[in-house]
Amino acid sequence: MDTNFITEVGLVLWDTEFAQPVEFLSVLVKPTQAVSPESVEYTGISDALLARHGQPLDIRTLQPIAKLMNKADYIVAHNGRDFDRPLITAAFNQFKLKIPATPWLDTQYDIDYPRPCKSRNLIYLAGYHGMVNPYAHRAVTDVLTMLTILARYDIAQVITNSQRKWLIVQANVGYDEREMAKEKGFRWQQDGSKVYEKCWVKRISEDQLTALQQSCDFNLTILEKF
Incomplete structure (x- = not known):
């Protein structure tokens, strides 16, 4: 059984010059398996809601999505590499x-958030930028929140940043040193939706490696490059 499957698709065509949405697409998708209670709690999308309003995931659903994607110069997602894009x-x-x-x-x-911004969770980022998403974890409202945040930053720099090479690095610490890893922003086992078993990991850009090595009182191991 797949643990991740599509229950909703939301797209917004956004004009960066005007910082405005210009076209919307939103569809609930009937999955071939039951939605977990955890997912319902997270999104509010239940089997009953999908039975009443959902559409089958088929070529008729996907063609309008492809059409709108083709209108854009860039496709923007939040944690798109590990979640949206594979799905x-x-x-x-x-x-x-x-x-x-x-x-x-x-x-x-790809956005260089200010140093006081302590999390890249979308709900946190919305609050940090003075916004409240009334329907958090719903597709179109999350997209609108994401694009409104993006509009606060230099899009040319974000595009440049998207070309950066990334590393997943492991903090080589024992149980007694785990607080040192946490202080440097390492997380236990997880980066985004990907799990690295029984280790402290952090995603950094390649050009941040030397500075991180110099600032840590423990050794680092590179687990992945992309």
């Missing part, structure tokens, strides 16, 4: 549709 790519592949070759930007990693 939508799998859906397109399932029905032998060619996914648009449009480049992707990721507001979780």
Whole structure:
């Protein structure tokens, strides 16, 4: 059984010059398996809601999505590399549709947020930037929140940042030194939706490695490059 599957798709075509949404697409998707209680609590999307309002995930659903994606110069997502992009790519592949070759930007990693901004969770980021998303974890409202945050930053710099090389680094610490890893921003086992078993990990850009090594009182191991 798949642990991640699509229950809702939301797209917003956004004009960066005017900082305004200009076209919307939102659809609830009937999955082939039951929605978990944890997911219902997280999103509010239940089996009953999908039974009444959902559409099958098929070529008729995906073609309008592809059409809107093709209108954009960039596709923007929050944690898109690990979540949105694999899911939508799998859906397109399932029905032998060619996914648009449009480049992707990721507001979780490609924006240089101010140093006092302590989290890249979208709900936290909304609050930090003075916004409240009334329907958190719903597709279109999350997209609007994300794009409104993006509009506060230099889009040219974000595009440049999207070309950076990334590393997943492990803090080589024992149980008694775990607080040192936490203080440096390492997380136990998880980066985004990917799990690294029984270790403290952190995602950094390649050009941040030397500074991090110099600031840590423990050794680092590079687990992944991308």
